Amino acid sequence: MAVGFYPTVVYFRAVTTEGERSGEPRTVRTPTHHEALAQVKSAIERGNLLTLFGCCTVEYDGRAESYLGSGDRLIVLKPDGTALVHTEEGQKPVNWQPPGGTFESELADERLLVRSRRPDPDETLAVHFEYVTQLSAFDVTDAKEISLAGSEEDLRQRILADPDLVEKGFTPLATERQTAAGAIDIYGKDADGTTMVVELKRRRVGPDAVGQLRRYINALRRDLHAGAEVRGVLVAPSVTERARSMLAESGLEFVSLEP
Amino acid sequence: MAVGFYPTVVYFRAVTTEGERSGEPRTVRTPTHHEALAQVKSAIERGNLLTLFGCCTVEYDGRAESYLGSGDRLIVLKPDGTALVHTEEGQKPVNWQPPGGTFESELADERLLVRSRRPDPDETLAVHFEYVTQLSAFDVTDAKEISLAGSEEDLRQRILADPDLVEKGFTPLATERQTAAGAIDIYGKDADGTTMVVELKRRRVGPDAVGQLRRYINALRRDLHAGAEVRGVLVAPSVTERARSMLAESGLEFVSLEP
DNA sequence: AAGTCTATATCGAAG
DNA sequence: CTTCGATGTAGACTT
Known part of the structure; x- marks a missing residue:
């Protein structure tokens, strides 16, 4: 020693x-x-x-x-x-x-x-x-990259692989579709052909996420022809009470999905 | 050796x-x-x-x-x-x-x-x-606390000590005044007695800060009697071009102040 | 405990 | 270059 x-x-x-x-x-x-x-x-x-x-x-x-x-x-x-x-x-x-x-x-x-x-x-x-x-x-050289699962990107991949996770008959048409209010996580149509905006969050969401979804939908309605029907779906593990009532007020939907 | x-x-x-x-x-x-x-x-x-x-x-x-x-x-x-x-x-x-x-x-x-x-x-x-x-x-024991200056809190203290930094005749009445949209940084009145909402940012602001200020003002107008006049002032070192035009659209004001 | 907001946020992607 | 949103955000503060 x-x-x-x-x-x-x-x-x-x-x-x-x-x-x-x-x-x-x-x-x-x-x-x-x-x-x-x-x-x-x-x-x-x-x-x-x-x-x-x-x-x-x-x-x-x-x-x-x-x-x-x-x-x-x-x-x-x-x-x-x-x-x-x-x-x-x-x-x-x-x-x-x-x-x-x-x-x-x-x-x-x-x-x-x-x-x-x-x-x-x-x-x-x-x-x-x-x-x-x-x-x-x-002296350190570390070339290895980290592989991360369970992130929002990962959640998106899972939904694209199995769109029924959002709703039976849901068909994704685009990711990152641009609107005046920013990019929509997943843009698609439901079984009836109605336009759907899907916003993903990997954890419990509050009012901010509802506002974000609402802005996307308003922007999309302006972009598309007047009177176009657009459904908005928030996908997250859970939702706060205040956010839930905001969703109801705005006629938006919520789907519970773990990241 | x-x-x-x-x-x-x-x-x-x-x-x-x-x-x-x-x-x-x-x-x-x-x-x-x-x-x-x-x-x-x-x-x-x-x-x-x-x-x-x-x-x-x-x-x-x-x-x-x-x-x-x-x-x-x-x-x-x-x-x-x-x-x-x-x-x-x-x-x-x-x-x-x-x-x-x-x-x-x-x-x-x-x-x-x-x-x-x-x-x-x-x-x-x-x-x-x-x-x-x-x-x-x-073996480590470090009792010393860090002292931080130049933060938003620091900026607020300076304005409360010298309200003319915002505008001559400005009178702060409350900080953290609650509205349905969240807490207003500084709530007060101008020289004419008109209600003012002051939002502080310690760095260059984008459209998000304008939206935040706008929400505060809308919430405050709902809280106060109908038709109440409310001025909104964004205080920050500078503002992005897009945010500046949003301010103009919304009839809001900007005051340049370093943190 | 849960919700909300700030940060010397950091980080990455996209325009 | 700026702008914008996500983060296993962390951390502080309020309810």
Whole structure:
């Protein structure tokens, strides 16, 4: 068992038992600010994923402004310019920077300062470290794409494959059909040939979805010849009480379907 | 310079130069799955912030479902139950679990498996590791709250402090005044005593904001006696072309104000 | 607990 | 480039 000293740089090559692992991560514990600066610069240069844990203050200036007092946080810097500042709680980072920016690091007042700048909108994020507990640079290449099911897109695919899920005899004619009020999820006809507008929601819907469907139908009625009959169907797992009464008022229909 | 062997557990106490630092972080490089499991369990038990870097697959099942094939990722587990799976790009984690869940870890097929379960909605996230490159457990207590300026709330405070920013003679009477269409940001009267509805947006607004303001005004006209005159003012840094014409059509006004 | 609204929303698609 | 809608939205606040 090795006991770390101060500062300690650890280079290591992974023991490979099943296929090639990624390049050597570089980890430094309790570095001096000077040493941390060198490691940060080098990691950014190499396009590594960089994590820093330590006590810091954070300033953000851009679409809004914020100041975060001194405390322990985990900072993640990605090669695409993303910056994340995480505290011990919450899913959302307490501060962040979206992809596309650039990182700069320097010693300010003899302490490590990491800055992220992003143009359009012009935004800066500055992390001032009081001390760095641990710094790690990882070589990471992850080509795999995620496959997601149960989304609205997935629901649409299922209805197109089996239109009877909406109503027996329903025939989809188009998806994303454009109207003045936006694109209709599924446009089609019922068994009698009456035009139908189907709006999909993957979860319980409120009044906003009813308004959206209503706007589509009004737009469609204007687009089609006057007096054209158009049915509107909201497809969702469930509906709020207020939305249900709005549907009734507007002569719209609801079909319950799990995503 | 120390060269890591396999596995290596590093316990260290930070050198304190300015006030007490947090407890000792625990970092393990290229652990066996068995060793990783012990460290994960111990870190969760202690309420530490845990980071894992390594090659893994990720399964999610809950509001939707997803599968993520094998690749290098950074996993962050927080003591509040938050789980984050980050790849080398993007601000959003590729998979995640909101706070409130519980972690379980075990060896499945002799490999480290970390699971997160969350009730209501019932959701599970499972990370299967092919190998762990590095594992770190941090003791973290961050009491500091973030102070944010330049938000819509901030804009409202400024207008209440100086109503002339909207219009000379404007008198705010209420904030968050309820209507059937929702709450009005600032409700008041102009120099002539005419009712005013002020809608605030901290950034460039599109047609949606005009629609929102229009709904508030219609609701208010219904609430007040018939024929009541109501002015609507949209306060934002700027407005899109389409929104500007909608404002003109609806007889609404626009005041440019930076957040 | 459920509904509503905001966000430094982020993200992707479409015009 | 803007505009628009979906998100496993998250998170805060009201009822």
